[in-house]
Amino acid sequence: SLGLSQSPYKSIKHSTYFEVYDDLFSRYRGKQITFVEIGVLGGGSLFMWREFLGPQARIIGVDMNPNAKKWESEGFEIYIGNQSDELFWQDFKKQVGRVDVILDDGGHTFEQQIITTEMLLDIINDHGMLVVEDTHTSYMDGFGYRRFSFLEYVKRFIDKINQRYSEFDNTVADQRVWSIQTYESFVAFHINRNASNLISERTDNGGEYDSAEGYRYSDNQALKSLDVLVRKLNFLKYIPGIKWLDAKARSYFIVRKSKRRLKKYFSSDS
Template identity: 60%
Template sequence: MKNTASFAAYKKSPNRSIKHSTYFETYDELFGRYRGKPITFVEIGVLGGGSLFMWREFFGEQARIIGIDLNPNAKKWEKDGFEIFIGSQSDEAFWQEVKQAVGPMDVVLDDGGHTYEQQIVTTEMLLDNIKDGGMLVVEDTHTSYMPGFGPKKYSFMRYVAQIMDRMHYRFSKISGPTDNRVWSVQVFESIVAFHINRDASNRVSAVTDNGGAHDNAVDFRHADNSAYGRLSRVYRESDALKKIPGVRPLALFVKDILSRAKGSGRVSRFFR
């Protein structure tokens, strides 16, 4: 922690800021590449203003540092060269106004109220406004496991899991609701980062072949002698069977049942 650039900037801030000790390595990992560059950085939740000075020190004078807070008192930091917007992060109309005024953002750090509604509405409203190569970072995500921040059914981490599911549905052989806004999700203790790369996240998934020499190696995924393995081999090796209408979905259905029976006893102990 103490050897990180973000912690040094944190300690140098002339105003009070409160950060968890585990966050600084994560800050350096996520934000290090933006240092010394003319980025637009938005922090939600500026409280006593200390973090605004921290981020100016960390990113450098070229960075445009913007603060979002519900407390009108935060407007006083404009005299120090920061842009400040006052409003609720759970208010979609407020975010429309901010996006109109600020334009595309490189990095957003949500350190606001930490309720599920606030975190989810903020993410939904800002993902499309993040520049390519940028990110939206939500911290204090441990509130998803604490009482008092909203109904657990709609916790932020459940929302993150849904986005990850929809990212995987982009795979060409899976059908389901997709989400192309996010290229990757990076999870740290109490911090989630959504990375934006629109070309990559909208690319069609297709099998490629590098054209190299082929030694006709046997695919050993189906080599075991279980009922699942035997069924997989029969279907894979029978061209006639594949031509029968309705056989493929039936085979997949049976394989799914057998694979559950085969694997549940071995892996169930890891789901506690």
């Protein structure tokens, strides 16, 4: 798997991880990219990345333990600091400039993962990514306050990406990340500024209207019965407030049906 076996120094990676690395990082092989790994003390993974990406890649390691400096003699750039310290990252960014890929395999607490993400997204080039490893810690004790876990943060992030949609309040939308990809134990934030800053608007090709939405509620019996009733009791439309009542009833029937049908897919919440 990858170049791990060629690495002369210790690296502990889980068996499922290589498939993910392959999927995410193959596109960068042989390319002149800057790759940053956070958490490198054992050194093994640095050699693995060099083997995998090729000698032209600029490989930077970050670790809190000053002993990691020893890897500089092997041609890696090493920065010593605490990944949950904003000031450390500000300094790092001044010195390093822009990068293509960041892999966070540091301490894995929610604080470390979230602050690292918030501090580093803006230095990643388009078509680059930030990958956070060991995200299963979000479900474990000992990594921080669970309501502010990394994966809870990711769920909020997904909300903010969808907030870009034209009919929503775009002031709270996120434009930094184009897409978010999840695997077991990994989350990848993909950067593509052109795509994430496109103006979201309805486009109309002027084609013929085929009332494509007409079937949306066609399997909702309660709504159908309401339609029949409304047609029969046509005179009701003169009663004040009836439109409001009709809308309320429709929305109630839509919610009731989806709740009944989908409950089983949300069983731990119901």
